[in-house]
Amino acid sequence: MSAAAKLLRGNKINRSRAGDLLLFLFLAALGYFMALPLVFVISNAFKPINEILQFPPKFLVRNPSLNNFTDLYNLMSGTWVPFTRYMFNTFFIAFIGTAGHVIIASLAAYPLAKRKFPGVSVLFTVVVLSLMFSGTVTQVTNYMTMSWFGMIDTYWAVIIPAIGSSLGLYLMKQFMEQIPDALLEAAQIDGCSEYRIFWRIVMPVVKPAWLTLIIFSFQGLWGAGGAAGSMYIYSEQLKTIDYALGQILAGGIIRTGPSMAATLLMISVPIIIFVITQSNVLQTMSTSGMKD
Template identity: 80%
Template sequence: MRIVLRFGKKKVNRSWYGDMALFLVLAAIGYFMVLPLVFVINNAFKPINEILMFPPRFFVRNPTLGNFVELFHLLTGTWVPMTRYLFNTLFIAVIGTAGHVLIASLAAYPLAKRKFPGRNVLFTIVMLSLMFSATVTQVTNYMTMSWLGLLDTLWAVIIPAIGSSLGLYLMKQFMEGVPDALLEAAEIDGCSEFRIFWSIVMPNVKPAWLTLIIFSFQSLWGAGGASGSMYIYSEQLKTIDYALGQILAGGIVRTGPSMASTLIMISVPITIFIFSQSKIIQTMSASGMKD
């Protein structure tokens, strides 16, 4: 509702001023949120003398690609090819993300749209599991992977990610918004349970599983660092994140390549987020579907 006040011959639209004030506040918040990303980009192109300058400069004065060239030479100098590290990282991120989305969706469907004994107890356990951080469950995951004989394999990182409870909770909450009338109509038409799930439920919760893809991929993209080192010992199975960390541990002389590697590592998740940000906004809003 717009309220218009009259002062003499001048009309003051309070709604317009409110919109402008809100825009300025959001613009200021967005400006401060983007500053770290701008700083990382500038550092990646700074020569070593600008990186070590005190007080530090926010923007690069003499941009150079030397940091990326030096990083490339360091990676090609390892006895395991850089492409192998990259393949391991992509394999973990892609397979882990796909498995997590599929398993979480299949498990969330009966919890959200079907009634059976113990349903509430199972969902309560899922919610309680969200209280525990990854550090708490590392010992349990290690013992489980050891019992399954999967230590020192890529599956030791992928399987715990597939079984994460975050995706199950997200998908279950969003599937509850799908009208039961749609499912009942499909059952009358003779659709099987899997057909209802795949052709009706999943398209209606597309924003939810796209958001889950982003979160899962971002988590697994850097999973080869400290967490992945617990399960993987062979050098040929390490990820690009681990390889960069080992190469750049050479001290201050490798500060430039370190800045370049930081930009490379964050560029992939940011790119995926940029192309899917509208779906995240849809997930945070109401679906609009009513019975």
């Protein structure tokens, strides 16, 4: 037997089939438990009103129906602002806010991670400290700032604070620090400018980081419509779908069915975004094994 074969045999994990089966059953049970809330939301969206109000409640739908979605459509059609306008507002805020947050956070994180200049540690300390404050604490400050710039009752009152969030800067900076300095020095020797190094080398290498940031940022903006609609945006034609649904479905128990359908529609978009990007998020950096 060769030395390589002995080494491989020595590193082989010693685990029985019974252990593999127990591990599989444990992970399957854990995955089933984590999927229960999503299954419950999907099931409720297709339940008729008598099953929704049934006590004790049934977990799975017995007589599936699309009446909840039909009632939701009829309610949305009765508003004086078209439903498509609410959808456009939501997608515009989420898309522009997410794209701006990823780009600005990446541009700011690159010099913090890979360039040494006076005050870099102080700046990063400020970024870390800013993570300690929740959105509720900064709402008044954000409102005053947007008011001074004349952006209240516009899309930018929601987009600008999202772009300036410190979470993305912290995430991108920590991830960019893993890039070997030798890789960037080699690019400089080849004559690449700083902007070319950033866009052609750094951003492709940290692709898992900014794809993860896209998920977090988009999810936050997609679900922030209600608060944004009531605090920053007053014009009905500028409000988001989340705020519109909240107002329509505040009609009491008679609208429980449309409320279940609206809940499924609201969570479906972030889930689709995650499904599309999750394979890239889980990728390992191409340079993860490189060292200086």
